[in-house]
Amino acid sequence: MDNLQLTVGPILFHWPEAEIVDFYARLADEAPVDHVVVGEVVCSKRLPFYEDALPGVIERLQRGGKRVSLTSLALPTLVRERKAANELFATGLDVELSDLSAMGAIADAGFSVGPLINVYNEATLGFLARKGARSVCLPPELPYASVKALAEAGAALGVNVEVWGYGRAPLAISARCYHARVRGLSKDSCQFACGADKDGLDVRTIDGRDFLAVNGVQTLSHAYVNLIGDLAQLAAAKVNSVRLSPHSHDFVGVTKDFRAGVEGGLTPQEALVRARSREPGATFSHGFLLGDYGAQPLSVA
Amino acid sequence: MTSLELVCPAGTPAALRVAVDAGAHTIYCGYNDETNARNFPGLNFSREELAEGIAYAHKRKAKVLVAINTFPRAGGLPLWHRAVDDAARFGADAVILADLGLLDYAAEQHRGGPLRLHLSVQAAAANAEAINFYAAAFGVKRVVLPRVLTVPEIAAINQGTDVETEVFVFGGLCVMAEGRCSLSSYATGKSPNMNGACSPASHVEYKEANGRLESRLGGFAIHAVDRTAAAPYPTICKGYFQAGDYRGHVFEDPSSLDAAELIPKLAEAGVTALKIEGRQRSRAYVEAVVRSFRKAVDAYAAGRPIDANELVALTEGQKTTSGAYRKTWR
Numbered sequence: 242m243d244n245l246q247l248t249v250g251p252i253l254f255h256w257p258e259a260e261i262v263d264f265y266a267r268l269a270d271e272a273p274v275d276h277v278v279v280g281e282v283v284c285s286k287r288l289p290f291y292e293d294a295l296p297g298v299i300e301r302l303q304r305g306g307k308r309v310s311l312t313s314l315a316l317p318t319l320v321r322e323r324k325a326a327n328e329l330f331a332t333g334l335d336v337e338l339s340d341l342s343a344m345g346a347i348a349d350a351g352f353s354v355g356p357l358i359n360v361y362n363e364a365t366l367g368f369l370a371r372k373g374a375r376s377v378c379l380p381p382e383l384p385y386a387s388v389k390a391l392a393e394a395g396a397a398l399g400v401n402v403e404v405w406g407y408g409r410a411p412l413a414i415s416a417r418c419y420h421a422r423v424r425g426l427s428k429d430s431c432q433f434a435c436g437a438d439k440d441g442l443d444v445r446t447i448d449g450r451d452f453l454a455v456n457g458v459q460t461l462s463h464a465y466v467n468l469i470g471d472l473a474q475l476a477a478a479k480v481n482s483v484r485l486s487p488h489s490h491d492f493v494g495v496t497k498d499f500r501a502g503v504e505g506g507l508t509p510q511e512a513l514v515r516a517r518s519r520e521p522g523a524t525f526s527h528g529f530l531l532g533d534y535g536a537q538p539l540s541v542a
Numbered sequence: 543m544t545s546l547e548l549v550c551p552a553g554t555p556a557a558l559r560v561a562v563d564a565g566a567h568t569i570y571c572g573y574n575d576e577t578n579a580r581n582f583p584g585l586n587f588s589r590e591e592l593a594e595g596i597a598y599a600h601k602r603k604a605k606v607l608v609a610i611n612t613f614p615r616a617g618g619l620p621l622w623h624r625a626v627d628d629a630a631r632f633g634a635d636a637v638i639l640a641d642l643g644l645l646d647y648a649a650e651q652h653r654g655g656p657l658r659l660h661l662s663v664q665a666a667a668a669n670a671e672a673i674n675f676y677a678a679a680f681g682v683k684r685v686v687l688p689r690v691l692t693v694p695e696i697a698a699i700n701q702g703t704d705v706e707t708e709v710f711v712f713g714g715l716c717v718m719a720e721g722r723c724s725l726s727s728y729a730t731g732k733s734p735n736m737n738g739a740c741s742p743a744s745h746v747e748y749k750e751a752n753g754r755l756e757s758r759l760g761g762f763a764i765h766a767v768d769r770t771a772a773a774p775y776p777t778i779c780k781g782y783f784q785a786g787d788y789r790g791h792v793f794e795d796p797s798s799l800d801a802a803e804l805i806p807k808l809a810e811a812g813v814t815a816l817k818i819e820g821r822q823r824s825r826a827y828v829e830a831v832v833r834s835f836r837k838a839v840d841a842y843a844a845g846r847p848i849d850a851n852e853l854v855a856l857t858e859g860q861k862t863t864s865g866a867y868r869k870t871w872r
Contacts, residue, residue: 316668316719318695323669341642341665342672344679359721359735361613364643382724382733383616390616412725413718413779415793416690417872423788428872444792445784446763448751453725455785455792460718462728528731534760535728 242476245503247274247496248378248403250356250486251282251312251337253411253456255436258291264487265298269305271493273500276482277302280312280329282339282357284418284457285322286431299334310335313343315357315414316458337378344372351375356405356484357414361387363394366402376401378484381410381466384532389478401481406468407495408486409441409454409461410535419455428458439489451524452536464526464536467516469502470509471527491519513539545843546805547815549607549708550832553585553822558595560829562604565836569599570607570638571821577625579611579640579664580821581738593632605635611662612738613641613721623647630657638686640664640721649680661685663710664721664735669695670702677705684708686817689716689799690866693807700812709808712831713819715799715865717779725778729760741777748773765796800862802835805842808867 249268252261268277279298281288299309311334317323326343329336330352336343337353351373360366360377369377377400379391388404395402420442421431435442441454441461454461468475468483475483483503485496498515501507507515516525528537550566552558558569572578574586587595596606608629614622622641626648629637636658639645648659663686667673676682684706687696700707718725720734727733730745745760754766757776764776774780779793801808805816816839818831838848866872 315722316690318669318691320698323671326671340672341667341675342669344675345671357722359613359641361641361735362616362619362643364614364619364647365641366643368642368646380724380735382727382736387616394616410724410728412728413723415718416866417717417793419785419792421872423785423790423792427870442785447756447766447782447784447789448763449784450762452762452783453728460725460793529724529727532731534731535724536760536762 242473242503242505245472245476245480246276246482247499247503248276248278248482248484249274249496250378250408250484251278251280252487253283253409253459253461254439254441254487254489255284255287255290255433255457256439256489257436258294261291262294262298264492266301267493268496269301269307272496274307274485274496276308276310278310278312278337278355282312282315282355283414283459284435285314285317285319285325286433287435308335310337310353312337312355313339315339316416317342318416335375347373349373354378356380357411360391363390366391366394366400367398370398370400374400376403376482378403378405381405382529382535385474385478385530386532388475388480388530392479392481395481396479402479403482403484404468404475404480404530405466406483406485407499408465408488409463410466410529411459412453412462412535413460415458415460418458419460420457423455462526462535463524464538465520465523466527466529467513467525467539468527468530469499469507469512469516470539471530472499472502488520490521494519544809546809546813546839548832548835548839549815549817551713551818551821551823551828552595553580553582553820554825555587555591555595557823557825557828558606559598560825561832562599562602564829564832566604566832568605568607568635568815569595570609570817571595572609572611573625575621575625576615576736576738577610577612577622579609579662579734579738581612582743582822585822589628589632592629592634596632596634600633607636607638607660608634609638609662610644611638611640611664613735614644615736619643619647627651630655636660636684638662645676645680645682658683660708662721663688666719666721668719670699673699673703673705677703684814686710688719690719693804693811693867696808696813697811706814707812708815708817709801709813710799710819711801711805711808711816712835713799713823715794715797715863717794729762729778731760741775746776795861795863797861797863799865801864801867802838802848804864804867805838805848809842
């Protein structure tokens with residue numbers, strides 16, 4: 242299964258600039274990954290806090306031998322947000338689309354498609370391939386049968402097919418900011434409430450059960466998707482790469498575990514035990530891939 | 543004053559007839575399978591019913607739009623292709639689609655024919671650039687706008703595109719960008735995008751706990767009310783949760799959308815059509831809402847004031863909101 246590549250997705254959370262810079266410096270130096278997607282997906286209001294650091298981050302990652310892509314915003318509505326996609330393509334770097342409004346701006350050299358774009362079937366994959374898509378990260382809710390069919394279609398089309406392999410799954414995006422709402426603020430005067438929660442704000446049911454996590458305008462799963470025990474199956478399905486979504490604890494450790502998993506150096510059981518130490522307190526799930534409900538917990542037998 | 547097109551839901555052939563008779567300019571409906579985003583048991587149209595419904599509406603100068611707005615399953619495309627081809631064969635005025643691959647199929651197969659392509663709200667095209675992409679790629683003639691936009695944003699969209707816009711004015715309110723929400727499949731495995739079901743009844747249970755009545759979805763407690771009160775349906779985004787010190791409706795209050803009083807502003811913003819949500823609603827509800835909105839639309843066209851209070855009785859005791867159309871909602 243060492244044909245599986247590892248991609249680090251964009252940071253979904255509002256981390257301070259210094260932590261972002263440090264996170265990518267460590268990735269550049271220590272993480273055995275092939276590809277890193279940087280930039281802001283969730284909220285354009287966060288970008289001014291760290292955008293000046295991005296050129297340095299990108300250069301550092303490239304020096305570390307990583308391929309770098311830039312992501313577009315998930316829900317651009319303001320004029321400046323809508324223009325931002327053009328600016329991304331002007332950098333000459335690969336751009337990963339998180340919304341189809343950037344289709345008018347796509348470069349001749351092609352583009353990538355992120356997990357927030359609905360690619361559910363081979364016809365959509367084929368359409369995007371004809372438009373120049375070179376890589377597609379599938380929506381996290383897809384079951385294995387769909388992943389397999391799409392990976393086979395991708396192989397025939399020459400499109401890299403990636404799956405969401407690790408991290409809280411993006412479940413919804415809204416125009417409303419929930420971090421602001423639960424603090425009695427509005428989106429326009431949010432005071433950057435989302436910065437208080439490094440991995441999102443836990444949302445529990447009234448009877449105290451973990452359920453979701455709020456990240457500004459985004460809603461994530463409470464459980465961390467973790468497909469480290471499913472790598473052989475993904476490789477067998479001709480999936481090309483696995484996406485690891487950044488979290489605040491030992492994320493470099495997570496990338497090393499996945500590398501060891503891909504190289505066959507870890508049994509799924511060992512991998513899961515290690516995963517627990519990397520992100521203490523996290524619950525893991527692979528319910529979407531099983532075609533079961535997404536929240537179904539993954540247990541170490 | 544402009545005349546706005548009133549687009550009304552029909553979950554059954556009887557509701558279609560009632561809506562047409564009550565003054566709907568246009569009806570939207572779907573097949574009784576996973577090709578439409580309101581795939582509920584006992585709802586929607588067989589092929590024969592759809593053909594008859596279209597004939598009934600056309601005889602009375604009303605249009606019929608067929609919603610085929612789920613995202614086809616990998617390996618399962620023929621079901622969705624047949625849905626489009628049959629709608630064309632029965633003389634539907636338009637199909638409402640969301641999936642890129644299906645739009646591509648419909649644009650190729652029915653190029654130059656009378657079948658119009660409308661972009662479903664499930665495609666979540668929320669700005670002029672996205673809409674213009676769908677128009678250029680597939681010849682989409684109308685877009686149903688997500689319920690996440692303000693009136694000024696809708697006006698800006700209409701200035702930036704020649705594609706007609708249709709907006710929701712009454713009924714259920716999605717707080718998430720539609721077609722981009724997996725909350726339901728996270729809790730139940732049933733997804734609006736794949737199965738056409740959000741918070742499906744098959745996964746709902748009502749349970750007494752600690753003297754309270756809980757409504758649960760997929761085992762997750764979504765609401766709890768006093769034992770004597772009516773338990774609300776457990777739609778995740780309207781649920782009551784804890785987040786840090788906050789206890790309450792994290793995403794949205796259990797309210798429904800009523801933008802009747804915004805009809806003049808929406809018209810000024812360049813909107814072509816007003817859409818009423820509720821294919822799952824009863825015939826009586828559809829009739830009352832359609833009649834009332836037709837009155838409002840006619841009043842606006844004639845330059846008369848709109849009586850917006852009339853519809854409150856129809857919202858089943860729920861609070862109503864004008865949703866994201868007003869910016870403070872965010």
